[in-house]
Amino acid sequence: MATLRDVAARAGVSIRTVSNVVNDFHYVSEATRARVQRAIEETGYQPNLAARSLRGGRSGLIGLIVPEIDVPYFGELTRAFIEQLAGKDYTLVVDHTDGQPDRERDIVLRRRPAPLFDGLIVNPLQLGADQLEVRSPPAPLVLIGEQVHSKQFDHVMIDNVRAARESVEHLISLGRRRIAVIGGPPDGWTKTTALRIEGYRAALRDAGRKPDPTLDVRTEALHRRDGAAAMEQLLALRRPPDAVFCLNDLVALGVLRTLSVHGVRVPDDIAVTGFDDVEDGRYSTPTLSTVAPDKTGIATLALERLMIRMAGDRSPGVTLFADHTFVARESTVGTGAG
Amino acid sequence: MATLRDVAARAGVSIRTVSNVVNDFHYVSEATRARVQRAIEETGYQPNLAARSLRGGRSGLIGLIVPEIDVPYFGELTRAFIEQLAGKDYTLVVDHTDGQPDRERDIVLRRRPAPLFDGLIVNPLQLGADQLEVRSPPAPLVLIGEQVHSKQFDHVMIDNVRAARESVEHLISLGRRRIAVIGGPPDGWTKTTALRIEGYRAALRDAGRKPDPTLDVRTEALHRRDGAAAMEQLLALRRPPDAVFCLNDLVALGVLRTLSVHGVRVPDDIAVTGFDDVEDGRYSTPTLSTVAPDKTGIATLALERLMIRMAGDRSPGVTLFADHTFVARESTVGTGAG
Numbered sequence: 001m002a003t004l005r006d007v008a009a010r011a012g013v014s015i016r017t018v019s020n021v022v023n024d025f026h027y028v029s030e031a032t033r034a035r036v037q038r039a040i041e042e043t044g045y046q047p048n049l050a051a052r053s054l055r056g057g058r059s060g061l062i063g064l065i066v067p068e069i070d071v072p073y074f075g076e077l078t079r080a081f082i083e084q085l086a087g088k089d090y091t092l093v094v095d096h097t098d099g100q101p102d103r104e105r106d107i108v109l110r111r112r113p114a115p116l117f118d119g120l121i122v123n124p125l126q127l128g129a130d131q132l133e134v135r136s137p138p139a140p141l142v143l144i145g146e147q148v149h150s151k152q153f154d155h156v157m158i159d160n161v162r163a164a165r166e167s168v169e170h171l172i173s174l175g176r177r178r179i180a181v182i183g184g185p186p187d188g189w190t191k192t193t194a195l196r197i198e199g200y201r202a203a204l205r206d207a208g209r210k211p212d213p214t215l216d217v218r219t220e221a222l223h224r225r226d227g228a229a230a231m232e233q234l235l236a237l238r239r240p241p242d243a244v245f246c247l248n249d250l251v252a253l254g255v256l257r258t259l260s261v262h263g264v265r266v267p268d269d270i271a272v273t274g275f276d277d278v279e280d281g282r283y284s285t286p287t288l289s290t291v292a293p294d295k296t297g298i299a300t301l302a303l304e305r306l307m308i309r310m311a312g313d314r315s316p317g318v319t320l321f322a323d324h325t326f327v328a329r330e331s332t333v334g335t336g337a338g
Numbered sequence: 339m340a341t342l343r344d345v346a347a348r349a350g351v352s353i354r355t356v357s358n359v360v361n362d363f364h365y366v367s368e369a370t371r372a373r374v375q376r377a378i379e380e381t382g383y384q385p386n387l388a389a390r391s392l393r394g395g396r397s398g399l400i401g402l403i404v405p406e407i408d409v410p411y412f413g414e415l416t417r418a419f420i421e422q423l424a425g426k427d428y429t430l431v432v433d434h435t436d437g438q439p440d441r442e443r444d445i446v447l448r449r450r451p452a453p454l455f456d457g458l459i460v461n462p463l464q465l466g467a468d469q470l471e472v473r474s475p476p477a478p479l480v481l482i483g484e485q486v487h488s489k490q491f492d493h494v495m496i497d498n499v500r501a502a503r504e505s506v507e508h509l510i511s512l513g514r515r516r517i518a519v520i521g522g523p524p525d526g527w528t529k530t531t532a533l534r535i536e537g538y539r540a541a542l543r544d545a546g547r548k549p550d551p552t553l554d555v556r557t558e559a560l561h562r563r564d565g566a567a568a569m570e571q572l573l574a575l576r577r578p579p580d581a582v583f584c585l586n587d588l589v590a591l592g593v594l595r596t597l598s599v600h601g602v603r604v605p606d607d608i609a610v611t612g613f614d615d616v617e618d619g620r621y622s623t624p625t626l627s628t629v630a631p632d633k634t635g636i637a638t639l640a641l642e643r644l645m646i647r648m649a650g651d652r653s654p655g656v657t658l659f660a661d662h663t664f665v666a667r668e669s670t671v672g673t674g675a676g
Contacts, residue, residue, distance in 0.1 A: 059454070069432065070417040075408035082407075082434060091445065093431040094407065096420060107429065116397070224621045253621050260623040280618050283562045283591050285598040 002043035004313045011039035015313070016304055022311040045312075062090045062306065063117035063139075065107055067125045069096040071223075071250065072278035074123075077144075080299040081121065090118065101126035109135050119306045124148050125190075140309035142302045146192040153317045154305040156298055158324040160192065163291040164199025166326045167273045168245050170289070172207050174332060176243035176271055179204070180215035182230040182255065183222050183247025196247050196275065215241050222247055227254025235262060242270055243332075249274035249281045252288055256331065272331040286330030297322035340381035342651045349377035353646055360649040383650075400428045400644070401455035401477075403445055405463045407434040409561075409588065410616035412461075415482075418637040419459065428456065439464035447473050457644045462486050463528075478647035480640045484530040491655045492643040494636055496662040498530065501629040502537025504664045505611045506583050508627070510545050512670060514581035514609055517542070518553035520568040520593065521560050521585025534585050534613065553579050560585060565592025573600060580608055581670075587612035587619045590626055594669065610669040624668030635660035 004022075008015045013036060020028045021036040028036075039045075064081055066074040074096070082092050097104040104127045108120065120137060123145035132141070133152045143155040171179050181200050184193030197216075204211055217233055219226035227246060231254070234240055246252035252274030259266055266272055266286050274281055274290040281288030301320045342360075346353045351374060358366045359374040366374075377383075402419055404412040412434075420430050435442040442465045446458065458475060461483035470479070471490045481493040509517050519538050522531030535554075542549055555571055557564035565584060569592070572578055584590035590612030597604055604610055604624050612619055612628040619626030639658045 061454070063431075068417075069407070069420070070410070070413035072408070072410065072413070075410070075413050079406075079408040079434075082436070091433060093401075093433055095429060095431055096417075098420070116399070224617060228621065253618075257621040257623060279562060280591075283566070283595040285595060285623055 002045040004311055006043045007039045007045045011036045019307040019311040058118050061117050062092050063120045064092055064094045065122045066096050073276040077295050080295040084299040084303050108137055119310050121302050142306045144302055150317055155319045156302040158293045158322050160195035161199040163324045164196040165203045168200050168203035171243040178241040179243040180234055180241035181245045182217045183219055183251050186218035222251050224250050224254035227251030228258045231255040231258035244272050246274050249276040249278045267332050267334050289329045289332040290327055292325050292327050294323040340383040342649055344381045345377045345383045349374045357646040357649040396456050399455050400430050401458045402430055402432045403460045404434050411614040415633050418633040422637040422641050446475055457648050459640050480644045482640055488655055493657045494640040496631045496660050498533035499537040501662045502534040503541045506538050506541035509581040516579045517581040518572055518579035519583045520555045521557055521589050524556035538583055560589050562588050562592035565589030566596045569593040569596035582610050584612050587614040587616045605670050605672050627667045627670040628665055630663050630665050632661040
């Protein structure tokens with residue numbers, strides 16, 4: 001049976017272009033569209049049900065399933081997805097699972113009354129690859145975030161280990177000696193935590209330093225309140241840190257608050273970095289140094305993969321990395337005034 | 339033809355309870371449920387299509403349509419809706435319109451391929467009551483926010499005039515003489531802006547003061563960057579303000595940033611208030627005084643009205659007010675240390 005690849009080869013275009021034609025996107029030129037249509041006829045390629053029912057029973061909906069819709073990172077990521085879908089023939093609807101395994105299962109694996117979504121972008125917290133692969137979701141699915149590794153599904157993420165390492169190397173380059181880390185659950189490690197801590201430790205190791213366990217503070221969640229409480233704990237140490245690598249921006253904003261309450265100068269006394277580059281950290285005082293994942297890149301890659309899957313591609317899952325950059329702001333380098 | 343009210347009267351329960359039974363919610367006692375069922379049979383009441391197809395063609399989806407999903411207020415409001423729906427037989431899906439009239443129309447008035455939502459909660463920015471009423475949405479609909487006034491649809495909001503007035507009265511009570519206002523589009527007034535400015539002016543008038551037009555700064559949108567730019571403008575005045583009433587928290591957070599960059603002390607030199615009580619303002623330095631709308635109350639009232647409508651009630655639309663409180667924090671009253 002002819003595949004998307006066969007059509008692409010015959011038409012002399014990329015798989016993505018075939019996918020765009022099959023999914024009826026507007027930005028394919030008429031000439032290319034005609035060439036692809038001809039190749040589809042010549043190869044006898046049959047797009048899958050979702051694609052075939054384009055004008056019929058499809059819902060026109062793509063579901064974006066995130067753990068917490070009121071966390072700024074997910075708000076901003078959602079906007080990136082909506083912008084990437086603009087002008088295409090799909091509407092993005094968002095649901096959040098609040099990290100509850102039952103809710104994740106219900107939404108992602110739900111089949112009745114009818115397949116709700118033509119495609120799913122899922123950032124799972126609790127749902128494992130085994131559950132997804134065995135129970136097979138009702139629509140093509142692309143994973144984002146760090147939690148799940150799957151051979152079946154495409155997966156878009158950033159290189160968390162490298163990003164964390166670059167943050168900590170930045171702190172080391174500023175001459176910081178006692179670099180703490182804040183974030184991640186106390187009982188067991190989520191994958192996100194594990195990857196970012198791995199980067200933290202790698203940077204310390206490369207600089208010939210040993211991680212100090214008193215400077216590693218685990219938190220229930222990654223919210224502002226968790227960062228604020230953890231920083232209280234670190235300030236109570238006989239030898240507090242001179243820098244803090246936070247596993248996300250919300251934790252870092254909570255840390256900044258505690259430091260402000262105690263009159264600790266940032267970055268003079270303690271430098272702080274976050275992770276996510278949410279808008280809050282661009283307007284806080286001090287502004288927040290952080291890892292900026294390319295959210296538009298994540299949305300673009302994930303939707304490209306999803307469209308290819310919706311057009312019928314059944315090849316094994318691939319992992320794709322979106323870009324990231326480290327952005328140095330006042331919380332590590334100051335205002336330049338001092 | 340029997341109405342929801344007839345059933346309620348016959349069963350001796352509230353309309354809300356009948357609605358809960360018709361919508362198959364779990365938290366109605368068996369005895370009450372039986373009584374309502376009997377009253378439904380005796381009156382010959384026919385729930386509308388959405389309710390009748392409970393086990394059949396209904397989608398199980400309630401749509402929440404907001405202007406900007408990445409604005410923290412809408413993120414927090416969305417969470418409130420999701421929490422209020424927990425344990426009920428519906429899933430909330432969220433879409434955002436980015437304030438574009440076409441997109442609002444597409445989502446709210448969309449009928450194909452099938453009615454997507456069993457009910458809609460809509461916070462319109464551009465869509466007028468006339469368009470909604472004439473073109474009649476495909477599912478029961480409840481309005482939230484301030485933009486639209488309708489005789490047909492239920493509407494849940496807070497008392498914006500009173501809330502704004504209380505904020506400005508707070509600033510007056512602190513002895514502030516030159517109270518600026520920041521926010522709202524320069525070309526014409528949105529309803530939200532109009533109501534909050536009305537409250538601002540009423541407070542000044544009651545204190546025997548005249549609004550100073552140089553202290554009224556209009557902004558394109560209500561984002562951090564708008565507040566930051568507007569504050570630059572106010573600081574450039576020969577006589578800058580000693581207080582700023584911002585039309586929302588994001589604007590106020592932008593204002594705080596500009597004041598910090600210029601070394602202006604808050605609240606000593608300039609006091610600042612916001613509107614929305616988003617989490618950002620509870621962790622900023624200084625923390626932000628603001629109007630806290632009862633988001634849970636908004637969600638509860640809106641969903642109650644929606645369930646009553648989904649159960650078939652066709653009486654004229656009502657406007658319901660959720661509570662609000664003014665929360666004084668460091669940006670107006672300081673840390674108490676000084």
